[in-house]
Amino acid sequence: MAGEIDRHNGTPIYVQLREILRAHIAQMCPPGSALPSERDLAERFGLARMTVRQAIDALVGEEVIERVVGLGTFVRKPKLDLQVKLTSYSEEMQRRGMVPAARVLSFEQINASAFLARELQLEEGTPLVRFRRLLLADNEPMSVDENFIPAHRVPGLLDREPPTSLYNVLSESYGLVMEWGEDMIEATAASPSTARLLNVDVGSPLLKIQRHAFVARAMVDYSVSYYRADRYKLWVPLQRPGVRPTRNYSTGYRP
């Protein structure tokens, strides 16, 4: 198991352990495999068992792992059908037989402004990773995309190359599989800078999509995207309240 506890960096120990466990699970634990026992973990990291339990409690709450009395703690099967909906741009385009590409506009750490802090439900000034890209499909601009992720969720992300698929990296390296979210959709007119990036006229209609994506109760990603209206439509299945959900949602490209 990689990682060590740093007792002096201010991050609560149980949070550190939780993330160590999450990464460990994501990287080398198939569903059904057992975690070390609470007492083992306590000894290995030099912690009280109650502290270990606090870390494990969190992951159980997220339904990442599962306790069984008398047996141990086990990795749960990821919910496959959930994974399809909150898809990343690259997955989405590949599924549609288009060649996705991206030009990285910025990839840096910033401090949360008042606005971003509110959107991400964090304190103002919290370090965030900002990842801004121009997304292309078949070599033609499709959207300008800006993601904000709490930095503490993705230690070391900025030391890497900017990922080609953000959601893939989040899931494979950090165990952050987006489970649910909400989109705020509106129409807007292209600003000069956005128009230039997307290769459209200033004032052209764009689809603005703000997304909050969550893992368990914690928001992990806030993103703002501007899609070219002439290249992108959304398809949204609806249902009447009280009817059993179909649980489908997909973004769709229409030529």
Added chain:
Amino acid sequence: MAGEIDRHNGTPIYVQLREILRAHIAQMCPPGSALPSERDLAERFGLARMTVRQAIDALVGEEVIERVVGLGTFVRKPKLDLQVKLTSYSEEMQRRGMVPAARVLSFEQINASAFLARELQLEEGTPLVRFRRLLLADNEPMSVDENFIPAHRVPGLLDREPPTSLYNVLSESYGLVMEWGEDMIEATAASPSTARLLNVDVGSPLLKIQRHAFVARAMVDYSVSYYRADRYKLWVPLQRPGVRPTRNYSTGYRP
């Protein structure tokens, strides 16, 4: 606070305390009121503070109460359900606390064009009821709305006054309760005629929403709406949070 802890009946103490607190909140705590402090509760019930915290943790997980560092623990406002979809315009606006109104632009029978026939999955030339309105919210134009309904579904509809709430009439007079549907969402620029109706500049961004609504397997309504982008945003849940995460521990499952 009513109730006492029974240390010998087998029910975990924190569960007993949790239910005592829940009852206490339900009976005499308006939203915003404070609970006794953790130390108070521990002393009053003769428990360790960690045990009290476990009870409180559960209620915080249920979003019944809320902790504020340095201040105390407070009763939350019950959450409103935002999960309203496939609602009619009037329901939607009422939910937002606005006064809905409509100006009828046309209310007539037409024959399905090739395009409409394809959208409604009917034969070309099939009689349709066309209902076109300018929808207002708080007396200001919000959208231009056009519904197409197979005429055989709504006999006698045209002999009435144009309905104020289309979905209400469909459901109350014809038993057509929309069960599911799909929205196609895109951004577009206001045409001269639409711009004039909506009281915006030509070329202003609009949200174009095409909706297919179904009862059972049969499509009952095809509609096209143009919403003013400056007045309308769409909220789309991507994936339900599912079960409220709790700190309860399940037993009896074998991986």
Added chain:
DNA sequence: CCGGCGCGCAGGTCTAGACCACTGCCCTTG
């Protein structure tokens, strides 16, 4: 050979403290 019991280990619950950061408020000081 087979059945049952007990041991070891898993998580579940609980205790009685500790120190920390944060908040609101009072009281002192300028």
Added chain:
DNA sequence: CAAGGGCAGTGGTCTAGACCTGCGCGCCGG
């Protein structure tokens, strides 16, 4: 009167134990 510091109280975190029940397996006796 205003600004600031101190203080008491809050939740946040952590410790090092305790004893409980549930579980599987191996040992031992029939």
